[in-house]
Amino acid sequence: MRLVVFLQLLLLWVYFSASAQLLPCNGHPELCNLRYNEVSYPTTHNAFNAARSKQRWTYPNQKYDLPRQLKDGIKAFMIDVHYYNGPNKKLRAQKTVMVFHSFAVLGYRPLDDILDMFVAYLDANPNEVVTFICQCSVTPNDFAKIVEQHPIYRYVHAQPKNEPWPTLGHMVSSGKRFVFLIDRTDSSSKAWQHQQYDYGFENPYSNQSLKRYNCNLKPQADTTKALYIFNHFLTGTFARRCKNRKANSYEVLMGRVKQCQAAVGKRINFLTVDWYHSGHLFMVVDELNGIKQPKKP
Numbered sequence: 001m002r003l004v005v006f007l008q009l010l011l012l013w014v015y016f017s018a019s020a021q022l023l024p025c026n027g028h029p030e031l032c033n034l035r036y037n038e039v040s041y042p043t044t045h046n047a048f049n050a051a052r053s054k055q056r057w058t059y060p061n062q063k064y065d066l067p068r069q070l071k072d073g074i075k076a077f078m079i080d081v082h083y084y085n086g087p088n089k090k091l092r093a094q095k096t097v098m099v100f101h102s103f104a105v106l107g108y109r110p111l112d113d114i115l116d117m118f119v120a121y122l123d124a125n126p127n128e129v130v131t132f133i134c135q136c137s138v139t140p141n142d143f144a145k146i147v148e149q150h151p152i153y154r155y156v157h158a159q160p161k162n163e164p165w166p167t168l169g170h171m172v173s174s175g176k177r178f179v180f181l182i183d184r185t186d187s188s189s190k191a192w193q194h195q196q197y198d199y200g201f202e203n204p205y206s207n208q209s210l211k212r213y214n215c216n217l218k219p220q221a222d223t224t225k226a227l228y229i230f231n232h233f234l235t236g237t238f239a240r241r242c243k244n245r246k247a248n249s250y251e252v253l254m255g256r257v258k259q260c261q262a263a264v265g266k267r268i269n270f271l272t273v274d275w276y277h278s279g280h281l282f283m284v285v286d287e288l289n290g291i292k293q294p295k296k297p
Helices: 002-022 066-072 089-093 111-124 140-148 151-155 168-174 241-247 250-264 281-288
Strands: 041-044 050-052 062-064 076-083 097-099 130-136 178-182 200-202 227-231 270-273
Touching: 041 130, 041 281, 050 066, 062 066, 066 111, 076 270, 097 111, 097 140, 111 130, 111 140, 111 151, 130 140, 140 151, 140 178, 227 250, 241 250, 250 270, 250 281, 270 281
Parallel strands: 041 076, 041 270, 050 062, 076 130, 130 178, 200 227, 227 270
Antiparallel strands: 076 097
């Protein structure tokens, strides 16, 4: 009898162990054994700045809001965080921390509201790893206070500097699967406030036409760092959809990715675009990650 019970328990263990190995990480089981820096992530520039959003944003960079982007498969988000600088005197006096691009008069949301959207997604999707790339003008201490008092904090990963990143599978099993990369830190910064240039490097983002695309890096770039942030969007007064549709085409996007990966000698981790829904961002990222596209019937 004891032997029968033992065999039943053993079979259950084998079954659930095998099932766990088949669970997807960021939508694909084959990504679970890859380290965080061995994966490429579809990334949106000014992710909050969306045309179809409850908040009115002037001159949007994306069509859909953050919840829709998460649902569609975006895994990393460039988000600007500033002290409110609009006409509301009370908000200015309180140095209220908001999400907006340069000027609050063009549209803004409290940082808490943005974090709420990520929490809702992570709660509902336990196998997803998400990254928040922050252009911050607020002090590290003010930023940390908001994050550490918010439900998002239970998901925040702290990566020791100069140590190997964990696999996506490990991040999923640990529950620590929300990563901050931040361009403003100081001696008061917490372990989870990863200084962007201590952990990675990036290329310039001031390309106004396809002809200006190149593989140059920012002057402070250190290619020995693990993470490669790749800015592919076209800039200008407006993030024109028509220009970025061409930039996001498979031919242009994959062509530039291959060229710059070869020139730099590093995998592109954060492939960052405007108007992500237009073009072939997801197809290119899947190819970079070795994900086979389903055959058309």
